[in-house]
Amino acid sequence: MKILGILAFKSNSQIQNNKKQNKVSFGNAIDTGAKFTIDHADILVTHRCNKGCPTCIDKWVNKYKQIISFDIIKKYFNLLDRNTVSVPSPVNKEGRTLINILGGEPTVVGEEFLNQIAENAHERNFLMWTSTNGIKTETVKRILPNFDMVHITVDKPEDAIKWADSEYLNRIDIKYPCTEKTSLEDFLRFVNITKDFPNKKMIVYNDLHRKEIKMQPELAALLDGSDVKYTVAPHGFQKYADVYGVTIKRTIQEDNHFADSQMIPRLYPNGNYNCTWENELNNPYLGEL
């Protein structure tokens, strides 16, 4: 309780700063009736997780146990509906509002809640995505019919095999993170194992200093080769290339980071929202929930 008290005190003073910052960094789109352009909107349904990755970017993971309320989510949806437009992209050609359900690990809140959120989003013509570690296999299977895309991160190429016979294969995006240990052979095994998957990616992540991780030389030679052509995403923060049928996704900016972009409003389990992974402070730049 004491810790929460300190956090609350810090939040209040920070909110004032954030409100001032809104004027500078976010302009007065709401005041003038203009709409914010977003890439997509994140919802962290919980910080709980059933895994312990050393590279986890959720700094609150398993420190707070709360689960977001459906009521707050509906208010957030109303806000997005009223005050944002979405930029079309190859994965969202019509520029529909695209919601990405994140955690922690989203599946720990159960398929009933996730399907309830998806149903409400679809009533508003929103696109629904989620990202999961895939450990709760049965839960993932039961949400697949109700989500437009489920991103499943695998630790090793062989972990993709259990999804190969899914009747919703076109709604699965298999993500294989490239670490400093990932070899060219690992990548080629991933290419082979996922050859029947329509959506598969290798993500080259950044380190904690937001610099791209150092890849194994043979893999780097392939991905940086002169015949690999990258295209830049509409939001300008990431680049993509197709290598042997696998989409390679790399972050191209370090200081002005995708994870801190106002193009990605982010709702936290405590009901606050803002645009940064650095904190959960209230920064209601799209308007009050």
Ligand code: SF4
């Ligand atoms: S599965 Fe995701 S949320 Fe859980 S510890 Fe790993 S990176 Fe963090």
